[in-house]
Amino acid sequence: MSVIARLPRYTDAVAVVERNDFVVSASTRRYGLLRLRLDQTTGAASVLPGQFAMLKPQDSYQPLLRRAMAYYRCDENSVEFIYQILGQGTQALARLKVGDPVDLLGPLGNTFDIAATGGGEGAEVLPEALLVAGGAGSPALFMLAEELLKAGVAIRLFLGGASRGDLCGLNDFTELLSADNVVTATMDGSHGEQGFVTAPLEKYLQARRGQPAMIYACGPDAMLHATSRLADRFDVPAQLSLESPMACGFGICVGCAVAVKAAIGPECPEGFVYKKVCTDGPVFWSRELHWL
Amino acid sequence: MSVIARLPRYTDAVAVVERNDFVVSASTRRYGLLRLRLDQTTGAASVLPGQFAMLKPQDSYQPLLRRAMAYYRCDENSVEFIYQILGQGTQALARLKVGDPVDLLGPLGNTFDIAATGGGEGAEVLPEALLVAGGAGSPALFMLAEELLKAGVAIRLFLGGASRGDLCGLNDFTELLSADNVVTATMDGSHGEQGFVTAPLEKYLQARRGQPAMIYACGPDAMLHATSRLADRFDVPAQLSLESPMACGFGICVGCAVAVKAAIGPECPEGFVYKKVCTDGPVFWSRELHWL
Amino acid sequence: MDSLAIEIAGVRFNNPVWTASGTCGYGLDMAGLIDLNRLGGICTKGLSAKPLRGNAPWRIVETHGGMLNAIGLQNIGARAFVEDKLPELQKYYTRIIPNVFGYTVDEYIEAIRMLEDGDGIHAYELNISCPNVKAGGESFANDARQAAAVTEAVKRVASRPVIVKMSPNVTDIAAISRAVEAAGADALSLINTAVGMAIDIHTRRPRLANVTGGLSGPAIKPIAVRCVFQASRAVKIPLIGIGGIATVEDALEFIIAGASAVQVGTANFYDPAASMKIVDGLGGYCSQNGLANISALVGTVLMN
Amino acid sequence: MDSLAIEIAGVRFNNPVWTASGTCGYGLDMAGLIDLNRLGGICTKGLSAKPLRGNAPWRIVETHGGMLNAIGLQNIGARAFVEDKLPELQKYYTRIIPNVFGYTVDEYIEAIRMLEDGDGIHAYELNISCPNVKAGGESFANDARQAAAVTEAVKRVASRPVIVKMSPNVTDIAAISRAVEAAGADALSLINTAVGMAIDIHTRRPRLANVTGGLSGPAIKPIAVRCVFQASRAVKIPLIGIGGIATVEDALEFIIAGASAVQVGTANFYDPAASMKIVDGLGGYCSQNGLANISALVGTVLMN
Numbered sequence A, B: 001m002s003v004i005a006r007l008p009r010y011t012d013a014v015a016v017v018e019r020n021d022f023v024v025s026a027s028t029r030r031y032g033l034l035r036l037r038l039d040q041t042t043g044a045a046s047v048l049p050g051q052f053a054m055l056k057p058q059d060s061y062q063p064l065l066r067r068a069m070a071y072y073r074c075d076e077n078s079v080e081f082i083y084q085i086l087g088q089g090t091q092a093l094a095r096l097k098v099g100d101p102v103d104l105l106g107p108l109g110n111t112f113d114i115a116a117t118g119g120g121e122g123a124e125v126l127p128e129a130l131l132v133a134g135g136a137g138s139p140a141l142f143m144l145a146e147e148l149l150k151a152g153v154a155i156r157l158f159l160g161g162a163s164r165g166d167l168c169g170l171n172d173f174t175e176l177l178s179a180d181n182v183v184t185a186t187m188d189g190s191h192g193e194q195g196f197v198t199a200p201l202e203k204y205l206q207a208r209r210g211q212p213a214m215i216y217a218c219g220p221d222a223m224l225h226a227t228s229r230l231a232d233r234f235d236v237p238a239q240l241s242l243e244s245p246m247a248c249g250f251g252i253c254v255g256c257a258v259a260v261k262a263a264i265g266p267e268c269p270e271g272f273v274y275k276k277v278c279t280d281g282p283v284f285w286s287r288e289l290h291w292l
Numbered sequence C, D: 001m002d003s004l005a006i007e008i009a010g011v012r013f014n015n016p017v018w019t020a021s022g023t024c025g026y027g028l029d030m031a032g033l034i035d036l037n038r039l040g041g042i043c044t045k046g047l048s049a050k051p052l053r054g055n056a057p058w059r060i061v062e063t064h065g066g067m068l069n070a071i072g073l074q075n076i077g078a079r080a081f082v083e084d085k086l087p088e089l090q091k092y093y094t095r096i097i098p099n100v101f102g103y104t105v106d107e108y109i110e111a112i113r114m115l116e117d118g119d120g121i122h123a124y125e126l127n128i129s130c131p132n133v134k135a136g137g138e139s140f141a142n143d144a145r146q147a148a149a150v151t152e153a154v155k156r157v158a159s160r161p162v163i164v165k166m167s168p169n170v171t172d173i174a175a176i177s178r179a180v181e182a183a184g185a186d187a188l189s190l191i192n193t194a195v196g197m198a199i200d201i202h203t204r205r206p207r208l209a210n211v212t213g214g215l216s217g218p219a220i221k222p223i224a225v226r227c228v229f230q231a232s233r234a235v236k237i238p239l240i241g242i243g244g245i246a247t248v249e250d251a252l253e254f255i256i257a258g259a260s261a262v263q264v265g266t267a268n269f270y271d272p273a274a275s276m277k278i279v280d281g282l283g284g285y286c287s288q289n290g291l292a293n294i295s296a297l298v299g300t301v302l303m304n
């Protein structure tokens, strides 16, 4: 992935809550949109697509650890995150009120490889970017979509979730990409076709076999695994943004291990080593990964 | 002390923050006045002078334990507390915003003996009630003052603190008792005479030697100890409201031990046993106490 | 809810949710807040042959996610419990489990003999591990031979099942569990508190008059789950899980790890209704998951 | 701030605030967030003679007031550390303390020999809390004889001071501390993590791929303070306090209990600036209290 992002350009700063709005899905899952105001030091401007931040309400130590959140949208002095309210960490975020201070460490991690979508030397057609997102994975793809558009790349988004309300950022994506380029799938059929989002993706790859394309995906492990199998079958390169429980987010705890292929040798009999999702990722080429 | 109060008439309920105002004293100590709205089940109406509640913000588990707070003022469906912002527990209370839910267990503990101030059989003069309070101890005496007033007992309040702003409830007490009945002392001399509140108390007892009186005191251990020595010297009965770290507040942890005199015997060679501040107290006769 | 009715060592319990020793007084003290009839069992405050005055204050100090206590085993004595508390306690439809301790094997036996006179006692829990007491030095729980010796001696005089309560402050909990099982224990309860200490940096004195104390609360839950899991691999007798249990999820975690029942301790202090919520929650879990009885879940942890 | 300059086993440190092994990578990983020159010392991630791949995910799980980890000692190996990391690390004005482990005494010696080739190493910290495969997989730290044996063997080949890191998962930390001191240890660091476990009630599987893991964070602080206090009463060599230290108050508590220095671990994850705040805080404490040097505070706990 992009090298710049590997350099420790992150800062630990205090941001202030500008808004914290909630959505409840028919699947009864709850989501929050958190908008934070930053001062210059935190350089929101320098956030790259796919990067994330480690967040927690200031002076709150239960839960103890910060939570990783992908940047959804940024401008010079504010950033947005979309979080699904699951356990203690996101419940603590959900309690944040406008004006509350938040500890924000970021931007962290690498970024999606956009250049690769620019097409190889003398390629006739630019590859189309196929964005695949599930549930709370879609926020990680919004800035990517913006960048790809700027680069003049054709984009098609496959957005999946349990129900209509679980299609995080649907309206923003539709506005950005226009409805014809947004394909949705929900388990309850409340929006788009019923079932997994990988089904329409498969049909699409089937239909346009041979055409150059690049997959960018973020979502639950099962969705990413299915996506990588499709990528192999249709021989399309895929960049996957992974999740892992993280204690630090900046490379010091080695808790966020992901198995990556490596040359078989005395040091590495089984042909894989562990890399860190937080600093080596969160974006990995699907071909790099050794699915356990 | 009053027996009714010993019965478990307390409930565990959720109260809602109506106001949470702050005062900063010249001594740089900070205080909050917390007003909570209760529904009927919690029976604020049944709170007796000297009783306390165990409080913590709902769904907050750091700190884990609730904090004991003396009821300052009550009406049918709301109660007030004055807390000094010290450590984690009171800092958590200080973060409460209007509308936030609070876990409130109460009313707990016994109550001041007011009947005793009614004077013994055929007593010519009703004893005067001498209220002695230090710092965050004064809130525990406000409802007592109201009750004594109703009972037609003459009241003189000795209110002490580090500085003017540490005289919790000064304005309310002055309004209730009139300025002539409120004697203050501050360590920095910013209000009333300079020094410990027990100094004016001593002068007063000196002056009116022999006249029947009843001391009611609440404040730091040192102040209570000094007060009980004066009570002995001038042979005036004293009721002291004690503090102790409390885990439960309703008698099950046995953490809030206070040494109380007991007949010397095989079971009790040193002539004292431990009672519970939360259920046997918080109010004790100073003569009961065995100062360690 | 019959889905929660269980049997341990021949004793039938309404449900697997008990209150832990020292965190519910003699049981009655909680009657003002919860319905004792809905508790599976009540483990009383530790009882000794002679009443004990307990330690000087401060006896408790809060720590991150837990608390330290050094109560010093203050109690009214086994005799007074039988005479003054038991008659009232008996009126409730729950199981009464006196928690018993002594500083010598004889003192354990003496206390048990006094309790044998009482009616409506369903089992004994032996505290061989309370770390709070200076007297007696090393605790029975720290040595397999000592632990087995007191268990064996008590079994000889006890007409009721004996639950031995294990300490986490040991190198090998499995070995001690095996020794206690071999000595005839009917069940094990684990864990007791972990020895800890806190110092007031302003006075530079230990915050507890007793210097060290027992750490309890959610902070020790992972240690307790590990101990239950290790004991479940070492012995066949039933286990009762204790340590930081405050929610139904906590209770389920211990049951899956191998506990036939659980005890709620420190949570009673900051959430008096915790045990009731757990009873309701376990009932709900059984119906939602079509479990005829909660015991089907005991020790069903799947290995990675 | 000279009031913070200290000496342990003949080595001079800027200040008594170090980062704990496994919580600051190889040190450099924190350079993006804090000024390494302001750290007293850096204990590296555990190093072994051969590089280790580490455990499968999940490797960490958060608990109340702490976390469990089972990283599996993933590391690049002592040789690669000397060649790839040390040259860069040396540029900083702080003390470098490689944390070393092995599964046999010989593996410890092999790793130490590799590190002896490196310049700018000031001391070694032995992680003896790992299974001794030759002795039935029981951890070296759990047995006084085994702990002494590895200490003695390492001392024979090490040209630099050896700090032995103690485990809290033992019945008698004082006895093991004495044995390690007698074996020639220059200092003790304590504590390592407490063995714990967490189970996902939905999957009924242990949350850690390794089943059990090490509990760290504020939750274990009272256990750590107690261990430091007990060790301070048992040995004469300096102690380095570790366990839940996140603030200057925490650091002062350990110093008063008997620690000559402290290590910040889990706090680095959720508050990367914690060590810097503690350095500043200790400096402020010295000036406010007119302490010429922080070492005057070591072990000054007053007994009740």
Ligand SMILES: Cc1cc2nc3c(=O)[nH]c(=O)nc-3n(C[C@H](O)[C@H](O)[C@H](O)COP(=O)(O)OP(=O)(O)OC[C@H]3O[C@@H](n4cnc5c(N)ncnc54)[C@H](O)[C@@H]3O)c2cc1C
Residues within 6 Å of the ligand: A052, A067, A068, A069, A070, A071, A081, A082, A083, A084, A085, A086, A087, A088, A089, A090, A091, A136, A139, A140, A242, A243, A244, A245, A246, A282
């Ligand atoms: C790089 C990165 C980016 C992320 N971006 C987002 C985002 O934009 N929006 C968002 O909502 N979340 C995001 N997450 C996930 C988020 O960091 C938290 O892990 C998640 O919100 C759960 O935290 P919690 O405190 O709510 O639940 P916890 O209390 O931590 O756990 C609740 C339940 O969720 C499970 N769980 C916790 N973490 C994970 C995980 N990483 N994967 C699978 N299950 C888990 C736990 O096992 C538990 O069962 C991201 C994670 C990573 C690593």
Ligand SMILES: Cc1cc2nc3c(=O)[nH]c(=O)nc-3n(C[C@H](O)[C@H](O)[C@H](O)COP(=O)(O)OP(=O)(O)OC[C@H]3O[C@@H](n4cnc5c(N)ncnc54)[C@H](O)[C@@H]3O)c2cc1C
Residues within 6 Å of the ligand: B052, B067, B068, B069, B070, B071, B081, B082, B083, B084, B085, B086, B087, B088, B089, B090, B091, B136, B139, B140, B242, B243, B244, B245, B246, B282
């Ligand atoms: C019956 C009763 C009534 C009370 N009423 C009031 C009240 O009306 N207003 C009010 O402000 N407080 C009152 N308190 C004290 C209150 O319960 C807390 O103990 C106090 O606020 C400290 O809590 P914290 O969380 O701020 O500090 P913590 O984090 O608990 O401790 C901060 C510092 O204060 C010390 N400390 C804690 N508790 C006590 C104590 N009980 N006595 C002396 N030092 C202590 C600790 O050792 C520590 O050094 C009352 C206590 C009792 C027992």
Ligand SMILES: Cc1cc2nc3c(=O)[nH]c(=O)nc-3n(C[C@H](O)[C@H](O)[C@H](O)COP(=O)(O)O)c2cc1C
Residues within 6 Å of the ligand: B253, B254, B255, C020, C021, C022, C023, C045, C046, C069, C071, C073, C099, C126, C127, C130, C165, C191, C192, C193, C215, C216, C217, C218, C220, C242, C243, C244, C245, C263, C264, C265, C266, C267
């Ligand atoms: C204040 C207090 C007093 C206790 N007294 C006893 C006791 O007398 N006998 C005993 O065996 N355990 C005693 N314990 C230990 C508890 O029964 C329980 O084993 C321990 O607290 C862990 O559970 P918890 O984390 O749910 O509190 C006591 C615990 C506390 C907090």
Ligand SMILES: Cc1cc2nc3c(=O)[nH]c(=O)nc-3n(C[C@H](O)[C@H](O)[C@H](O)COP(=O)(O)O)c2cc1C
Residues within 6 Å of the ligand: A253, A254, A255, D020, D021, D022, D023, D045, D046, D047, D069, D071, D073, D099, D126, D127, D165, D191, D192, D193, D215, D216, D217, D218, D220, D242, D243, D244, D245, D263, D264, D265, D266, D267
């Ligand atoms: C993720 C993680 C990895 C660790 N790795 C090591 C290690 O390799 N060697 C070692 O001796 N201790 C290791 N430890 C233990 C810490 O150095 C420290 O002793 C322990 O975490 C207690 O301190 P704390 O509560 O401040 O984290 C590790 C701890 C954590 C949390």
Ligand code: FES
Residues within 6 Å of the ligand: A245, A246, A247, A248, A249, A250, A251, A252, A253, A254, A255, A256, A276, A277, A278, A279
């Ligand atoms: S989260 Fe700590 S190394 Fe990745």
Ligand code: FES
Residues within 6 Å of the ligand: B245, B246, B247, B248, B249, B250, B251, B252, B253, B254, B255, B256, B276, B277, B278, B279
């Ligand atoms: S505070 Fe628990 S018994 Fe008094």
